[in-house]
Amino acid sequence: MTExxxxxxxxxxxxCQAVGIEPDLIDEDIALELAARVAREGERPMAPVATFILGLAVGSGKGDVDDLKAKIESVA
Structure with missing residues (x-):
């Protein structure tokens, strides 16, 4: 079954319009993949927290989104 x-x-x-950012910056697949992995391998309630942390890190210029995602996944 397809979503x-x-x-x-x-x-x-x-x-995005409500908070003043460009929608083109959003890759929902990356956020969903991170949330799914954290939910499976870590603590389920931390899945949305992990995506929030990723967003803050990307927005703060801490590095490439894929590298940051991998770092967060490594601690799940």
Whole structure:
């Protein structure tokens, strides 16, 4: 069964507009992959926290999103 992603991008665009960032900066697949891994291999409630940490790190210019994602996954 395939997920219905039709509402995802409109939500992302509205949320980004609400906080003043470009929707093109958002890669929902990276966030979802990180959340899934943390939920499986770590503590499930930490999945959204991990994606928040990733967003802060990327926004602060701490490095490449893929490298930062891998670092967070390594501590799950």
């Amino acid at each position: 219905d992603r039709s509402g995802w991008r409109p939500f992302i665009e509205r949320a």
